Amino acid sequence: MTxxxxxxxxxxxxxxxxxxxxGRARRQALDxxxxxxREAAEAVDDAIKAAGRAQxxxxxxxxxxxTRDGRFQTILGAPNSLGRGIGRRMAGTFNPLDERLLVPRVFGIGWAVNMGAVAVKLGWLRPDDLDDEVLAEAADHLMGPAQLAAGAQIGLAAASAVLxxxxxxxxRAETGQxxxxxxxFSVATPMVCAAILTASNDRKLPAETRVTxxxxxxxxxxxATGASLQSAVRPKGQLIVLGASLAALVDLLLLSYLPVRSALERGWRADLDWRNHV
Amino acid sequence: MNHMEDVATQLRKGSLELAVLALLAAQPRYGIEIVEDLGSRPGLESAAGTIYPLLTRLRNSGLVDTQWRESPVGPPRKYYSLTKIGRDQLAVQREAWIKLSTALAKLLKEVER
Structure with missing residues (x-):
């Protein structure tokens, strides 16, 4: 039997x-x-053979x-955002089901890191943990702390821009440039960030896009904070920008992961309560 | 796969949904039963690897529903049956298919002459 x-x-x-x-269709298809x-009882070998190769x-x-094949539009081998689908590219930056670590950047030409794949590699998530319900729960009810953190970062970026x-x-006198x-860049970027943050409340957008x-x-x-501070304080150096870039990767990972983690925990708790009740 | 088989596969692919809906209209059936029934009809033979995903999609679209039933031999089986939406969809597809096949048969007959 085993x-x-x-x-x-x-x-x-x-x-x-x-x-x-x-999403739900995936879970249903595998079930x-x-x-x-299982219906095949003793003849599992034959049933698997009849189902064909797994791929x-x-x-x-x-x-x-x-289902989309997930191929990117590319220029000289590098993915670009010249085509439509900004929402899809945003969702691609946190997609545990996609095992590719590098996905197209949301803006411009080049790659971004798929933090969903990073979370899977770190053992924080399983690839099929996120279904439509979990994503909707995360996007509709659990993004408050992530939005607050993003708001604080935007405030810092604005303050750095003023500085x-x-x-x-x-x-200009110091560098001659x-x-x-x-x-x-320093003035416009906080505005763009504020627009993205505001749009995260738009329930007409897909949940997988909103959580990112x-x-x-x-x-x-x-x-933007790093770039503004670097230019204002040490215009000839790169260290602050480098540190800010690393901090940005941490932002991407944690602020996408935490809402879905909370949604998963809620789901697990509800499931446990139901089992205890039964 | 030769060319003839390739053409047959493409034609069958487009009509398989209608064939499955028609089979389920008569009575609820379980997965492998549908595969075996289609297998007994020359031209409609399809592998389990094609039918199961199709059934999942039909269920996901609300055209079929499932129900577990005890089996006289072996474990319980998941029976698929048509929903109201499935019956409506069958009627629409049936009418479209008859219209298309009649027109095509007439055209091919004319060309044959």
């Missing part, structure tokens, strides 16, 4: 590893497959549900 169960579990796990479909194989079964499911703005003539581009927005706003604000 052998048959582990045979079925192994096959379902292998299908899951090839499956791009996500259906497990049920169908073909996963491909058939993705085909039925029209740089007041010192821009001194910096125009500070127009730096001034525009406070993290993206905070990360961008942290980089």
């Amino acid at each position: 052998d048959r169960k582990s045979q079925i579990d192994d096959y379902v796990r292998e299908v899951a590893s090839h499956l791009k479909l996500r 259906d497959l497990r049920d169908a194989l 073909d079964y996963a491909a058939s499911l993705d085909d039925q549900f029209g 740089f703005w007041n010192r821009r003539n001194l910096v 125009s500070q127009t581009a730096n001034s525009v 927005m406070p993290a993206l706003a905070a990360a961008l604000a942290t980089i």
